[in-house]
Amino acid sequence: MPFHLHRRWLPPLVLATILSLIAGCTDAAQQSSDSAPAVQVTAADGGSASVGGATVSIPPGAVDQAANLTVMRGEAPAAGAAGEYITPIGQALEVELVGARLTAPATVTLPVDPAELDGTTRIPVVVWQDTADTWRWLPTTWQPGSTEVSAQTDHFSGGFVGTVNVDALAGRAVTAVRDYLTGRSGVAQPSCGDEQAARRALTIASDGGDTTKWCLGVEDGRTVIKIANNRRTYATITYPATWQVLDGGGGGISLDALVRSTAGGLGEVAAPRGQAVRIVSGGDTLTFALPAGTGGAGQVSVTTDLIAWSLSGIVMAVDVFTFAASAARRSLGAAGDGLGQRLIAMAASGSVEGFWRDAWDQCIRAISDNLTDHPLDPLTNWSLASDTLKAVWGCGPSLAKAYLAGTGAVTGFLAAAALTFVASVASAVLTAANLLITGARELVDTFASFSGRSDPLYDIVVRGAGPPAGAATLTYGAYGGAVVGMSRAEVEQAVGELPVREFGGLDGCDVLGDPDDLDVGDGPAFTIYRSADELIGMTPDRQAHTRAGIGLGDAAADVQRAYPQLMWELGYQATTWVGIAVDPAHPDRALGFVFEEADPSVEPGGDDVVTTISAGSPDYVAGYELCSG
Structure with a gap:
């Protein structure tokens, strides 16, 4: 008779008992791996507890009395829950201290995979819970290649290891740079009282664009101009030194004060002669009080420079x-x-x-x-x-x-x-x-397009009585559509065909326009340096005024107010004074004001008046013999 194995069934009660014992063992094993028994710590010796490769250490003297320290595994939050730029990567931990409080920092050490970190774009950080919905970064230490990070904490709760997404934060910084370059602060248009009264004595004009906003008016018996920086960056405002900065108008930072704060570090930086400089932050408004009458004439430049x-x-x-x-x-x-x-x-x-x-x-x-x-x-x-x-x-x-x-x-x-x-x-x-x-x-x-696809130097010109109706305007190195550096063909295209006078040899010049008087006459004259085929200077007709309102017959004091950077130089054969105003934005362009009747031994002033105006290179307006050939 063959031998057969017989299947035997366990009674249901016995099976249930065995299964419950197995489950109990499993839960105990799980509990053992998820938490460590409470460890007693003392004020004198401190103590530590570990679970799953994580350790919490309390140094001697860091608790005020004996207590029980318990360390348990925790659950890390989902990505983004503890901050947009934090990604959980490692173990989470929960810590309880019963019977005492921390009086000095404790150290939390957690395991990490060094392959997930580089210390430059993926920086490890222990993120610790303050309240149910608030997290903080603990000061965290990690050495490249290490399999653990350590951090200090001043309280016990729970936390996890994460990485700071440096690349995302860097992208945010780059976006901020772009916004700084093209964005606008949205500053309100300044408002000045009694603008009509101010414009009876002064006229004002400016460049286009929205980088700067301004108004001119009379307030409390004083003529004021308010200038608002609509950039997001700081802007440098250069203005006549005779103007007074008023309190309550934003204020800005004076260049002199900034230089003084640097212990000589910016000692070479100084305002142009006759001018002052203030630096204002994006969205700030600066208010100036102008001298009475036409004495407030002058030019303001607003730009973002290196400072x-x-x-x-x-x-x-x-x-x-x-x-x-x-x-x-x-x-x-x-x-x-x-x-x-x-x-x-x-x-x-x-x-x-x-x-x-x-x-x-x-x-x-x-x-x-x-x-x-x-x-x-x-x-x-x-x-x-x-x-x-x-x-x-x-x-x-x-x-x-x-x-x-x-x-x-x-x-x-x-x-x-x-x-x-x-x-x-x-x-x-x-x-x-x-x-x-x-x-x-x-x-x-x-x-x-830093300045909104316009000239990065925003000019505001305040002047006294305007030039005669229909008079042409002379600017730094430019007149009638011609600009210093143009070729002869470009000048003729800009101003039309004019009579030509040639003088000098190979290195001589061609003068387009008034051939009888190179200084001033019934029409303009444009001087072309022949060998370079380049416009080096020009003189206007008698009715022309500069953009600041200066024309023939104006006093030296008016010229100095309009152009605070004016430099005096004795011209041809040291017999005639020339006031030279160089364009702050273009050092190769200038205006020249000749005072033929002034005393050569004393700089012009008082009743001395302009007898000739020219525009061109600084050497041209100074009267140097550039066309002698």
């Missing part, structure tokens, strides 16, 4: 720090609100305290290393602009950190460490942003 751009770059860098700080901890973000502009204003007022003096000087060195020979000229070179950004972005996080730490704006025994960590993240973001900026075609094209 203004550098200050804008510092503000951008501090803004990146502040944004990172607000993501790291709400109190840090609140303390940094508007910090960049506040720091610059305080520095210019002389309030650079010792604790942030070194950081401010670092920023000034970054600016001075990029200074050009003409730092107040409009900034039109993108390579220089991007190099300047890179330089000042290197100091911005340090400046913000030094100020917040020194003023005690952030409290708690981890404040300094938190500021240091935020500064390191901000520096990584700005380094990545610089890599995106360098050579970026989009930003090069954006920079080309």
